[in-house]
Amino acid sequence: MTTFDAPAPAAPLPLRRAQPFFIQIPSAIWFLGRDRDYWRLMIRGVALLAVTLGIYRFWLTTDQRRFLWSNTEILGQTLEYTGTAREILIGFLVAIAILVPIYGLIFLATLDLGLIGSLAGIIGFVLLSLLGQFAVYRARRYRLTRTIYRGMRFHQTGSATAFALYALLWWVLVVLTLGLVYPWAQAGIERFKMRNTYLGNLQGRFEGSGGRLFREGFVLWLVTVGPIVLGLVIFATQLDFKLLEDIAANITNEDELKRIFTDNAGILVLLAFGASLLTWPLMTGFLLYPVFQAITMRWWASGLRFGDVAAKSSLRVGQVYGAYLGFLGWTSLVSIMGSFVAAIVAVLVLGVGTATKFFEDAGNLETVGVAGAIGGVMLYVILALVYSATYHVKLKLAVWRMVAQSIDLTNAGTLDTVSSVGAPASPVGEGLADALSVGGY
Numbered sequence: 001m002t003t004f005d006a007p008a009p010a011a012p013l014p015l016r017r018a019q020p021f022f023i024q025i026p027s028a029i030w031f032l033g034r035d036r037d038y039w040r041l042m043i044r045g046v047a048l049l050a051v052t053l054g055i056y057r058f059w060l061t062t063d064q065r066r067f068l069w070s071n072t073e074i075l076g077q078t079l080e081y082t083g084t085a086r087e088i089l090i091g092f093l094v095a096i097a098i099l100v101p102i103y104g105l106i107f108l109a110t111l112d113l114g115l116i117g118s119l120a121g122i123i124g125f126v127l128l129s130l131l132g133q134f135a136v137y138r139a140r141r142y143r144l145t146r147t148i149y150r151g152m153r154f155h156q157t158g159s160a161t162a163f164a165l166y167a168l169l170w171w172v173l174v175v176l177t178l179g180l181v182y183p184w185a186q187a188g189i190e191r192f193k194m195r196n197t198y199l200g201n202l203q204g205r206f207e208g209s210g211g212r213l214f215r216e217g218f219v220l221w222l223v224t225v226g227p228i229v230l231g232l233v234i235f236a237t238q239l240d241f242k243l244l245e246d247i248a249a250n251i252t253n254e255d256e257l258k259r260i261f262t263d264n265a266g267i268l269v270l271l272a273f274g275a276s277l278l279t280w281p282l283m284t285g286f287l288l289y290p291v292f293q294a295i296t297m298r299w300w301a302s303g304l305r306f307g308d309v310a311a312k313s314s315l316r317v318g319q320v321y322g323a324y325l326g327f328l329g330w331t332s333l334v335s336i337m338g339s340f341v342a343a344i345v346a347v348l349v350l351g352v353g354t355a356t357k358f359f360e361d362a363g364n365l366e367t368v369g370v371a372g373a374i375g376g377v378m379l380y381v382i383l384a385l386v387y388s389a390t391y392h393v394k395l396k397l398a399v400w401r402m403v404a405q406s407i408d409l410t411n412a413g414t415l416d417t418v419s420s421v422g423a424p425a426s427p428v429g430e431g432l433a434d435a436l437s438v439g440g441y
Helices: 035-051 057-070 085-110 115-145 160-176 182-195 210-224 226-238 241-249 254-263 265-302 317-355 362-405 412-417 428-435
Strands: 029-031 072-074 147-149 152-156 197-199 202-206 304-306 309-313 407-410
Touching: 029 362, 029 407, 035 057, 035 362, 057 072, 057 085, 057 362, 085 115, 085 428, 115 147, 115 152, 115 160, 115 428, 160 182, 182 197, 182 202, 182 210, 182 265, 210 226, 210 265, 226 265, 265 304, 265 309, 265 317, 265 362, 309 412, 317 362, 362 407
Parallel strands: none
Antiparallel strands: 029 072, 147 152, 152 197, 197 202, 202 304, 304 309, 309 407
């Protein structure tokens, strides 16, 4: 009998075959899972998500991890994930019990008309940002202690509070510099994580250079963020701040606003230019994100170390683009099919209603309206779940496979000298990350 905690079906150890978007010689790390097995897992999972109103997601997450871990082979041995859905569920409930009073205090603070009320929003944002980084670190500790390789458990030391403060300071600098220090922020954060990461008694470290990531990604930053910097310079030198004060003072006076804009037509051009600059990163980000992801993942994987064991990734931009194009193709197909089904239902309803004079009764019209609204919501939920399944199979699974199979290892013999150390960690961090929407695989 199938239970919610039953492991996901792991593929047997088949002969290694070339993957859809590229041909690669077998390396130290190989992914054995097949798309069709993951499709079955996700289709069953999204169906149970709908039936259980989302509660099944804890079991689905566990099944996903078991599938990915058990099909990732490193030097002939696969990983093992030992976490359970009940652990994540209990951790989530504990996290909710922690967050509800915090949200309540922030809400009450906003009711204060004094200084506390004015700063409540900022205080709440900073507090939740810190809590989010704290949860990221604790959730990573949970996942590592549920990951076993060759009978040895990964584990993580270090203070989650110290990490939260350290990471938040870096992210503040990233925002203030419009992303220019992002490479050094990522390098610092990864070094903090990896020097506290162990496989048994073998300590990890991260040797990725922020300067290298900066050199590889600077052109992307220049294309995406550069126009915004240029726009800020133009605004600072060309904008008449006295004119802005006049516009703000007469914001409710339509006639005066019209006169101001008529006498100062250049301000409209400048504002339109500013608005267009805000849309630029959205367009370029959409097109260049696969390039950014390929560069950062290759840099990250090539910086991983455990003792003398060193990883090096050969991930290519074209591989990641292929995964994204495949995902876009599948989502376009799902959208077309959803529109087709909605159109057929609408035609059938209108056709039957017209033929039977059903719409002549106002009560029937109201009934049709309610039924249509319910049907629309159901169609939206179904499409959202299908999109989610497609995203996990055609994009996340594809990228996982590509990254894993792009990695080669040197000095792998060191793994034979590792002894088992460590114990399972609390699932509260995982639940907190889930509650704050900062979780991951």
